[in-house]
Amino acid sequence: MKVINVLTKTTLAFAVAIALSSCAYRADLAQGNFVEQDKIDTLRYGMSYEQVQFIMGTPMLTDPFDQNKWYYVHYLRQGWSDPEIKNLVLVFSNNRLIDIQGDFNKPNDFEQSLNY
Numbered sequence: 001m002k003v004i005n006v007l008t009k010t011t012l013a014f015a016v017a018i019a020l021s022s023c024a025y026r027a028d029l030a031q032g033n034f035v036e037q038d039k040i041d042t043l044r045y046g047m048s049y050e051q052v053q054f055i056m057g058t059p060m061l062t063d064p065f066d067q068n069k070w071y072y073v074h075y076l077r078q079g080w081s082d083p084e085i086k087n088l089v090l091v092f093s094n095n096r097l098i099d100i101q102g103d104f105n106k107p108n109d110f111e112q113s114l115n116y
Contacts, residue, residue, distance in 0.1 A: 033060050033072040041107045047097040068092040
């Protein structure tokens with residue numbers, strides 16, 4: 001009887017410890033495209049789809065009805081903090097980059113197209 005009582009108390013204490021420790025930690029969660037301002041700074045007006053994809057990677061989302069907008073979305077939640085969501089939208093016309101929108105800065109020399 002005494003052994004069962006000690007075993008029950010030990011098991012209960014272990015279960016409580018596991019339950020409390022799992023509530024104290026929350027793993028970081030990162031999803032989507034990791035976008036850096038350095039990469040955006042290399043984008044220029046008039047770049048083709050292929051050139052942009054080489055620099056930025058595959059977009060998270062493209063509208064099936066409008067292939068001229070590419071969406072790069074990054075979601076980051078660290079521990080119990082509120083998530084940080086950053087968006088980047090690249091706008092094309094006739095297979096050429098014409099605008100950058102979203103939560104990042106457009107490069108100062110974006111309008112200076114590259115010499116091909």
